[in-house]
Structures are given as C-alpha cells and as structure tokens.
Amino acid sequence: MNKAVRDVELALALALYRTMARIRAFEDAAEEASKGGVAAFGASLSEAKVRGPLHLSTGQEAVAAGVCAHLKKSDLLTSTHRGHGHTIAKGAALDRMMCELFGRAPGYNGGKGGSMHIADFSVGMLGANGVVAAGIPIAVGAAHALRARGGSDVVACFFGDGAINRGPFLEGLNWAAVHALPILFVCEDNRWAATTASDATTAGAGALARAEAIGVPGAQVDGNDVFAVWEAAGRLLAEVRKGDGPRLLHAITYRVKGHVSVDAAAYRDAVKHDKELERDPLVIAAQRIATRDQLEAIGREAREEVAAALKIAHEAPWPEAKAAYTDVQDTGAGRWRG
Amino acid sequence: MARMNYARASCTALEAAMRSDDRVVVVGEDVGRGGIFGQYRGLQQAFGGKRVIDTPISESTILGAAVGMALAGLQPVVEMRVVDFALCAIDELVNQAAKARYMFGGQGRVAMVARLPNGLWSGSAAQHSQSLEAWFAHIPGLVVVAPATPQDNYSLLQASLACGDPVVYLEHKELWGLEGDVDPAKSAQLGEAEIVHPGRDVTVVTWSRTRHTALEAAALTEQQGVSIEVIDLRTIWPWDRDTVLASAARTGRVLITHEAVQVAGFGAEIAATLAEETDARVRRLGAPRIPVGYSMPLEDESRITPQAISAACTKLLEPRNARNPHR
Ligand SMILES: Cc1ncc(C[n+]2csc(CCOP(=O)(O)OP(=O)(O)O)c2C)c(N)n1
Numbered sequence: 001m002n003k004a005v006r007d008v009e010l011a012l013a014l015a016l017y018r019t020m021a022r023i024r025a026f027e028d029a030a031e032e033a034s035k036g037g038v039a040a041f042g043a044s045l046s047e048a049k050v051r052g053p054l055h056l057s058t059g060q061e062a063v064a065a066g067v068c069a070h071l072k073k074s075d076l077l078t079s080t081h082r083g084h085g086h087t088i089a090k091g092a093a094l095d096r097m098m099c100e101l102f103g104r105a106p107g108y109n110g111g112k113g114g115s116m117h118i119a120d121f122s123v124g125m126l127g128a129n130g131v132v133a134a135g136i137p138i139a140v141g142a143a144h145a146l147r148a149r150g151g152s153d154v155v156a157c158f159f160g161d162g163a164i165n166r167g168p169f170l171e172g173l174n175w176a177a178v179h180a181l182p183i184l185f186v187c188e189d190n191r192w193a194a195t196t197a198s199d200a201t202t203a204g205a206g207a208l209a210r211a212e213a214i215g216v217p218g219a220q221v222d223g224n225d226v227f228a229v230w231e232a233a234g235r236l237l238a239e240v241r242k243g244d245g246p247r248l249l250h251a252i253t254y255r256v257k258g259h260v261s262v263d264a265a266a267y268r269d270a271v272k273h274d275k276e277l278e279r280d281p282l283v284i285a286a287q288r289i290a291t292r293d294q295l296e297a298i299g300r301e302a303r304e305e306v307a308a309a310l311k312i313a314h315e316a317p318w319p320e321a322k323a324a325y326t327d328v329q330d331t332g333a334g335r336w337r338g
Numbered sequence: 339m340a341r342m343n344y345a346r347a348s349c350t351a352l353e354a355a356m357r358s359d360d361r362v363v364v365v366g367e368d369v370g371r372g373g374i375f376g377q378y379r380g381l382q383q384a385f386g387g388k389r390v391i392d393t394p395i396s397e398s399t400i401l402g403a404a405v406g407m408a409l410a411g412l413q414p415v416v417e418m419r420v421v422d423f424a425l426c427a428i429d430e431l432v433n434q435a436a437k438a439r440y441m442f443g444g445q446g447r448v449a450m451v452a453r454l455p456n457g458l459w460s461g462s463a464a465q466h467s468q469s470l471e472a473w474f475a476h477i478p479g480l481v482v483v484a485p486a487t488p489q490d491n492y493s494l495l496q497a498s499l500a501c502g503d504p505v506v507y508l509e510h511k512e513l514w515g516l517e518g519d520v521d522p523a524k525s526a527q528l529g530e531a532e533i534v535h536p537g538r539d540v541t542v543v544t545w546s547r548t549r550h551t552a553l554e555a556a557a558l559t560e561q562q563g564v565s566i567e568v569i570d571l572r573t574i575w576p577w578d579r580d581t582v583l584a585s586a587a588r589t590g591r592v593l594i595t596h597e598a599v600q601v602a603g604f605g606a607e608i609a610a611t612l613a614e615e616t617d618a619r620v621r622r623l624g625a626p627r628i629p630v631g632y633s634m635p636l637e638d639e640s641r642i643t644p645q646a647i648s649a650a651c652t653k654l655l656e657p658r659n660a661r662n663p664h665r
Contacts, residue, residue: 103632114632325639
C-alpha cells in the first residue's frame, strides 16, 4: 500500500471507488443503448436509444473521480466531448443524464444537447463540448467570474491530449498564468485522438512540459490510479485555491473504447490494446482496498442506480416540437410555426 | 462507368489528380486512416505520408499552412472534417485564402480545395449540424461547390482541383454512402446547374441533399397533377443564373429550398435576383432560425421534408392574395 493510499481514509477510498463504479455502470449502459446508432465514421440512422456520436470515458474514471473529489458544488468545471465521467463526478444525477442521452424532456438540456453537450449548471458543470479545446478559453473566463465574486472557488478544466495542439491551449494557459487565475487544467491523456495516436502528431514531451514552459507548474500522474490522481489533484488544487495561479495535472490514461461507441478501433494494435486493458482503474483501486464485500455492494448499487435511470429514461416523455424554438434568444427569436 | 458511393467517387477523382499532378497534396486530421468518412481511403498507402499529411488537431494551421503551400507552389486539398470545425480556421479561410490573390495584386494564387462537409448530421446536435454555404458565398475570392451525387462528387471535385482559386467544397455529411454510377469521362463545369427533373408548373431550385428531397417532392406533387422542375445548382458561387432565370421564365413560379437556416440563406440571394430580373412568384423554404437540436422531435423541426416542399409548391399555385397566416 503506497503512502497516498494510507493517507486516504477508508471512507474516502470507498467514495472514490463509488464514483468510478457509477461512471463505469453509466458508460456501459449508454454504450449498450447506442448500439446501431449513428457513427462518427459514416452515418446510419437507426432505432438506437442513444443516437449520434457517443464518446465513452470507460477506463478513464479515475481522472474524473480523483479530481472532482476535491471540488465543491460552487467550483466550476468545463469538459469535452467525452464528458459523462466529469459530469457524474461533479454531482449530476444519473437519471437526468440518461434522459438527456435518450433525448427526453427531463434531460438536463431538455433533449437539446445529448451526450456531447451534457451539462448540469446546478452543480457547476458548465458543459461538455463538441469542439476540441473549446472549453479552455471558457474556463479562463469562468475563472475571471469566480475571482470577481470573491472567495476561493476554482475552475477544473478538462481536455484531451489532442486538444493541446490547438491554439486555445497556448492562449488559455498563457492568459491564466498572466492573470494568476484559479484554474486546474487537467489534460486527460488517453493517448488517442480519434483514429490517430497522439504521439504521432504531438512534438516534445506533451502537456505538462508545455505548461511549465508557459509558467504553469503541475504534475504528471498515472491516471488509472485514482489515489495518485486524488493526491496530486489535492495538492495542486490547494495551491490554486490559495491564489497561487493556475496549475496543470497531466493524467496518463487509456481510451478503452473506440473514439465513439460504434467505432471498433481496428486501427489499434490488438496485443498492446489487451495489455492496456489489464490496467483497469477499478481493478487497480480494488486491489488496494481490502474490503471486498463493500466494493461488490458498491458495484451492485451503481448498476441498480443506472438500471433505474434507464427505466426513467425509457419512460420519459419526448420534448414537444415547439421546445425547439425556446432558448434560442429573446430579442429576435423565431416563432413556433405549429 | 462504375458503380460507387459518394465517398469513393471523391476518392477516385482525388487519386487520379494526385497521379497526374504531384503538386496535389492532402492535409488534415485522420487522413492517413482514410478520413472519417472513407473519402481518402488508400491514398496514404498509395502516395505516402508526405503527400497525404496527417496533422495535429490544429484547424487554423491546417488551413493556414494550405495557404502557404499554395502560394509556394503546391495544390493542397484541405480536410476540415465538418464545416462546423472550419470555424476554427475562419481567419485563414476568409482573410488569407480568399484575399491573397487580390491583395497581393495577382502575384500569387491560392489553388486549394477545402473540403468542409456541410448539412444536418442526424443525432449530432447543434455544433455538428450546420449548413453554412451562404457564409462562404458572401466572401469575394471563394468558389463554393455542393455536390449531391457520386457523379458530381467525382466531376465537381475534378473541376475544383482545376479551378486555381480557393474552393470551399461542401460535401454533405450524410451522403457518403449514396451509391450511383460514375463515368470518369464525364466532366462538370463550375457554375453550371443541372435540371434533374423537368417540369411545367413550378421551378424548385436547390442543392446538396435537398436535391433528393425535391425529387421525392416531385413524385408527390405529380400525383396532384402539379409538375415541378427540379434544378440542382451544384455550384453555389458562381451560381447558374441563366438556367434558373430561363426555368423561371417557363414556369413563372420558383421555390428555393435548402437545409440551411432560411434567414439570410443563399436562397435569399436567388429570390432577390428573381425579383430584380423576372415577374416570377417566389418562395423560400429553409430551416427555421434555430440551432439543430439533438432529440428527434427537435431535430425534425430543422429538416426539409418532401411534404414541406410539395406544400410550398402548392402555395405558389394558389391565388396571390391567399395570405399565409404563418408568415
Ligand atoms: C476543433 C475540432 N477539431 C476536430 C474535431 C473532431 N474530433 C472530435 S474528438 C477528436 C479527438 C480528440 O482527441 P482528444 O482531445 O485527445 O480527446 P479524446 O477523444 O481522446 O478524449 C477529434 C479530432 C472536433 N470536435 N473539434
């Protein structure tokens, strides 16, 4: 047992495991419900309950769980297209999330956004995003707003390894450093960007090295070890909360599924892939927590919670067509034709 | 003549161009794997990574580098995945690619084809479902092309590669699997529309996927004894005024329909031209001015259906003073 684990109380360890188990159960159910759905790679219409591109965070649960365990409700979070884990770990309810994935009216976005735009502002989750790196400048602005309101709240800004090659990464980190903004940047490095291995398109040592060059210090951790993530995120967030300026956590993890749920990812080396699967963050965490019965109970509860969410989503009403015309804008909005 | 789908057709045209001219290169994300729609399949294997260039997720540099490539003698085909992501490269497209030739007094030209798949993408919500052809038509310096069939995706890509100026090439996000006959010997002219269904009573001007919707509408209206002439514009800029005006002169009634939001859509430009040049009655049918929603009932509000086209044609045949209360 390493030091980090010893420092974590058992209750906390179980809480981290529970968050991961809930994310895993949610992703598994969403994946199942998306079968036959619209692929990012060649579209086809179907009867799938979850339509459109579904980006699963299966296998990356430790990053969301370990970081968000340190966040308060009043802290803010920006996410990516692969955002279910962040949303769950920040405190959103699984049933309303599943309703959103099913396109139903009780979903967090009223069915307007779906998986790629899932958001729960009531817990400070400012939205998943369909555009790579788009969350970074938004996090910068949100941090200005937090500073204006006073207090020690922070923004957690999640993005993938692919995002660090877009301009907003450089611009956002530089800006945050110049203004000493309260942001924890979290590069969730699953080593793939769609069908391309990230190292094939990324020069240098990656996210942390780039951040440090800009004057944003941070840490690199095994993103499949929830305790390591928890420990590093805690330390960095304490500095951010103190007003020391932005920090970056570079969490190395692995994209277990295809880019979207219906992508078989045949472009990856099967032997290497199988090797990666052995590093399941839930298994790694379970090996370090002695109380097996409790873990099984947590897993069961998570699956039951998701089953209940699925039932609610299946039975939930569709949005009315006229809802398509609300929340566009107030001045100059179009009118419902019906 | 060969049967192939829309994706394969473009790939075949590109492959031929790359074989005959080694200045032609491809630049974009995931192109080495054949592109996310298979529109580059096999090209990197055939031509290597120096001509089919895999890039980081760096849209502004993909497009900006293509401008540099073109000014220095290459002929880049730019992959932007979907039109919505090209918005991350709008300066490079609008301020650089479109302006270079003019600003520099003709010293250089930007012979590039920027592929920006356009249109509503089912289940993909607001940031992946836009139809932005009117934006590009508004920019002097850009040619705007929107193929609707495998043959056109072959012939128009070929014509675009020969164009010499920056072409915004708007394939439709959901037509990749569409099968059709492709005759490689058949060429197309940029700026030349095609009358895809001759008719007497109403002219329907359209492009991209809505061409197929309009053909379905033609079958519907035929049952009601209304004969519609469907014109696929194929090139948005320059658009084929002669074909449209001649058809309008024959039918006296024109509907312009497109997937893009109706307000300030390219249909408005055609309607205005018809008002200036003809006595034809004109209507437009585009999407309401709302983002595309994820959930099906919301998304459906943005779809153009054969029924809606047929109904709009019928309205054009009603007496002029029968007011539509919804307008
Ligand atoms: C600006 C932009 N370019 C391209 C895309 C298409 N796209 C969606 S996800 C993705 C890969 C992103 O990789 P990464 O940031 O590492 O996140 P991951 O998918 O691995 O979680 C790409 C290229 C996009 N959504 N936005």
